Amino acid sequence: MSQFAEVIIDLVSNAVDRPFHYRIPPELQEKIRPGMRVSVPLGHSSYQGYVLRLLENTAIDSLRDINAIVDPGPLLTREQLALAHWLSMHFYCRKIDALHAMIPASFRKGKRPGDIRVIEPTSEADGADLNRAPAQRQALGLLQQKGALPRSELIRLGVTNQVLRSLENKGLVRSVSYRPQYSEERTADQVPPLLTKPHHLREEQAYCFEKVRTALDRPHPLRMLLHGITASGKTEIYLQSIAYCLEKGQTAMIMVPEISLTPQMIDHFEGRFPGRVAVLHSRLSVAEKNRQWQMILSGKARVVLGARSAVFAPLDGIGLIIIDEEHETTYKQEDTPRYHARDVAWWRVRYNRAVLLLGSATPSLESYYRALEGDTVLLNMKERVTPTQLPPVTVVDMRKELKEKHRLIFSRLLLEELNKVIERDEQALLFINRRGFAGFVLCRECGFVLRCPSCDVSMTLHLDRQLMCCHYCAYESAVPLTCPGCRGTKIRYFSAGTQRVEEEVKKLYPGVPLIRMDRDTTASRHAHSQYYRQFLEHKANILIGTQMIAKGFDFPDVTLVGVVAADTTLNLPDFRAPERTFQLLTQVAGRTARGPLGGKVIVQTYHPTHHSIVTAADHDYLTFFEAELENRRQLAYPPFSDLIRFLFSGPEEEAVFEAADWFTNLLGPAVGGADILGPAPASLYRIKEQYRVQTIIKGRALSRLAPGIRKVIGEYHRRKASHPVRLAVDFNPQVVL
Numbered sequence: 001m002s003q004f005a006e007v008i009i010d011l012v013s014n015a016v017d018r019p020f021h022y023r024i025p026p027e028l029q030e031k032i033r034p035g036m037r038v039s040v041p042l043g044h045s046s047y048q049g050y051v052l053r054l055l056e057n058t059a060i061d062s063l064r065d066i067n068a069i070v071d072p073g074p075l076l077t078r079e080q081l082a083l084a085h086w087l088s089m090h091f092y093c094r095k096i097d098a099l100h101a102m103i104p105a106s107f108r109k110g111k112r113p114g115d116i117r118v119i120e121p122t123s124e125a126d127g128a129d130l131n132r133a134p135a136q137r138q139a140l141g142l143l144q145q146k147g148a149l150p151r152s153e154l155i156r157l158g159v160t161n162q163v164l165r166s167l168e169n170k171g172l173v174r175s176v177s178y179r180p181q182y183s184e185e186r187t188a189d190q191v192p193p194l195l196t197k198p199h200h201l202r203e204e205q206a207y208c209f210e211k212v213r214t215a216l217d218r219p220h221p222l223r224m225l226l227h228g229i230t231a232s233g234k235t236e237i238y239l240q241s242i243a244y245c246l247e248k249g250q251t252a253m254i255m256v257p258e259i260s261l262t263p264q265m266i267d268h269f270e271g272r273f274p275g276r277v278a279v280l281h282s283r284l285s286v287a288e289k290n291r292q293w294q295m296i297l298s299g300k301a302r303v304v305l306g307a308r309s310a311v312f313a314p315l316d317g318i319g320l321i322i323i324d325e326e327h328e329t330t331y332k333q334e335d336t337p338r339y340h341a342r343d344v345a346w347w348r349v350r351y352n353r354a355v356l357l358l359g360s361a362t363p364s365l366e367s368y369y370r371a372l373e374g375d376t377v378l379l380n381m382k383e384r385v386t387p388t389q390l391p392p393v394t395v396v397d398m399r400k401e402l403k404e405k406h407r408l409i410f411s412r413l414l415l416e417e418l419n420k421v422i423e424r425d426e427q428a429l430l431f432i433n434r435r436g437f438a439g440f441v442l443c444r445e446c447g448f449v450l451r452c453p454s455c456d457v458s459m460t461l462h463l464d465r466q467l468m469c470c471h472y473c474a475y476e477s478a479v480p481l482t483c484p485g486c487r488g489t490k491i492r493y494f495s496a497g498t499q500r501v502e503e504e505v506k507k508l509y510p511g512v513p514l515i516r517m518d519r520d521t522t523a524s525r526h527a528h529s530q531y532y533r534q535f536l537e538h539k540a541n542i543l544i545g546t547q548m549i550a551k552g553f554d555f556p557d558v559t560l561v562g563v564v565a566a567d568t569t570l571n572l573p574d575f576r577a578p579e580r581t582f583q584l585l586t587q588v589a590g591r592t593a594r595g596p597l598g599g600k601v602i603v604q605t606y607h608p609t610h611h612s613i614v615t616a617a618d619h620d621y622l623t624f625f626e627a628e629l630e631n632r633r634q635l636a637y638p639p640f641s642d643l644i645r646f647l648f649s650g651p652e653e654e655a656v657f658e659a660a661d662w663f664t665n666l667l668g669p670a671v672g673g674a675d676i677l678g679p680a681p682a683s684l685y686r687i688k689e690q691y692r693v694q695t696i697i698k699g700r701a702l703s704r705l706a707p708g709i710r711k712v713i714g715e716y717h718r719r720k721a722s723h724p725v726r727l728a729v730d731f732n733p734q735v736v737l
């Protein structure tokens with residue numbers, strides 16, 4: 001009988017970031033299990049905590065007792081506990097941060113999972129006469145339609161507390177504790193999805209599917225990469241592989257980028273596996289998330305479809321994890337815990353001896369390199385299911401436009417094609433990547449961009465100090481007034497935003513309906529799908545947008561895609577800028593030529609010979625891969641190394657630098673032969689009154705240094721406990737700005 005328990009305190013603090021031992025009082029000994037939430041004393045208060053392990057004995061004496069068990073059963077599976085441990089080690093987060101990633105926030109607020117307070121109509125409600133209380137009538141109507149809703153949800157829908165109280169006093173509604181029942185019923189406003197039948201696989205598909213099936217039959221973990229051009233039928237392979245998994249009594253998980261998780265996508269999966277799919281994403285209401293989570297915990301859901309954080313779902317007996325669009329940066333979480341879903345998925349696949357299937361039309365360099373190294377099985381699909389052609393891509397040299405005295409942001413070719421689109425009442429997408437705001441300096445005559453000689457990332461303009469700075473290694477140089485490349489004088493800060501493009505279009509085509517989609521215009525919850533529908537219904541001819549419009553959109557009438565300035569992506573101060581550019585251009589190009597009208601793509605750039613642009617125009621992944629891999633090899637960037645970024649931020653510039661220096665000095669001995677870059681100002685140097693300074697280490701297989709690095713981090717937190725400078729550690733960051 002275990003008499004002791006190891007507990008992680010539910011307190012986000014570096015001071016308690018270690019397991020605490022407690023005695024299990026006799027009355028709890030039969031009941032307590034790992035993964036349970038308990039209440040324990042600490043100092044003068046009591047806190048909640050999670051039981052990691054039960055222990056037969058402990059070297060520590062005079063232990064305190066566990067107070068109580070909070071829930072009837074464990075909140076965490078054994079697999080999740082092991083995963084949390086690995087997560088905190090591998091991605092440098094606190095143990096409690098790792099545990100929190102495994103449990104929806106709503107479960108953590110002291111409530112039992114599944115028990116929600118909801119308001120429901122009583123039997124009196126039907127005959128109620130509320131003609132003189134329209135607000136109450138409306139609220140009641142809402143409840144009658146939905147059955148029951150949490151109070152918070154009602155408030156969100158505009159029902160006031162006062163109205164609810166009046167209804168309660170009249171006995172028309174009551175508040176009940178509700179443990180959701182997971183019936184197949186959908187709520188009134190949802191139409192059950194149509195059942196979809198498996199397609200008969202094409203030859204390429206059948207070959208790939210066969211490989212996946214064989215892998216699923218073997219009891220060894222395996223990673224596979226499905227490299228298939230858009231519309232080659234990858235989704236069908238996912239669906240049939242999942243079906244095979246379920247037949248064998250296993251479960252499966254499929255991850256997609258948040259933006260791709262549209263209702264159509266969900267219906268697609270529910271239509272194939274009715275009643276067995278749990279869907280997890282960030283827009284779910286609290287009640288809905290609990291419901292989905294319970295469905296997984298209870299074993300009813302056999303398939304989990306979700307965005308990044310779904311990778312932690314308590315799914316048991318996993319046979320297959322699929323990551324669609326595996327190259328997407330959204331699989332990396334940018335907040336604590338800063339994990340990559342692909343790495344977490346691979347951990348779970350090894351734990352379960354399952355199969356990891358990565359899919360993409362433009363695989364990440366890391367994944368494709370692994371496949372070439374033999375670490376991953378490579379599957380190829382080169383043909384589209386429908387006999388549509390990939391669209392022709394024309395690259396326009398903007399330097400030449402300028403030379404020929406054409407100064408608009410649209411080239412003559414793009415204007416010509418836009419005219420045609422408008423004449424024929426077809427549709428066009430104009431794409432502009434606004435993340436280029438980080439401020440690089442470009443020569444409009446020759447395309448020259450100042451880059452760091454040792455890091456090969458574009459240097460960032462720091463206006464306040466009138467300096468160009470490499471934010472990897474802190475190398476500085478003067479702001480060039482004449483171009484070091486061509487001696488020209490048209491070298492300046494480069495910017496072009498969606499708003500600017502919109503203004504130009506309005507000037508050129510007054511009266512032509514257009515829609516602009518970016519973070520500003522789609523801030524409200526439904527704006528995104530509203531604009532989407534409007535454009536689909538042909539209510540506008542031109543859609544202007546950021547990467548938001550690059551993904552997943554399927555408009556048959558789009559016959560022209562214009563990339564207004566490929567340079568903003570190409571010159572992001574990030575070593576992955578060429579890779580992002582290739583992926584983005586490929587994706588944007590995929591938005592046209594989807595219907596019988598065909599389509600073309602025009603890419604405007606000051607760097608028309610750059611390999612990212614040339615190969616994207618040719619739809620040639622392999623050539624791009626080889627060129628880019630060579631660049632990475634020369635500068636020892638991933639996949640030839642790992643990076644760890646230490647980001648310091650705080651309101652006082654001096655203090656931030658001081659902390660970064662202090663830490664970086666300490667780091668030296670801990671990292672062996674790895675390179676230390678910085679401290680240097682981050683490319684986004686000041687955000688919300690916070691100064692940001694970073695140190696990056698670069699070296700082979702940095703995981704092996706983790707224990708030493710963690711010691712330095714611990715030391716920093718101890719010495720700088722009251723310090724206002726925050727430290728964020730990011731293992732293999734996807735975006736370094």
Ligand code: ADP
Nearest residue numbers: 199200201202229230231232233234235236385
């Ligand atoms: P991808 O995920 O590779 O971009 P999809 O899986 O979305 O491609 O496939 C594109 C379209 O082709 C979808 O409408 C899909 O239903 C259809 N499809 C896929 N496989 C087949 C097949 N074997 N026969 C007929 N249609 C198919």
Ligand code: ZN
Nearest residue numbers: 452455470473
């Ligand atoms: Zn540098």
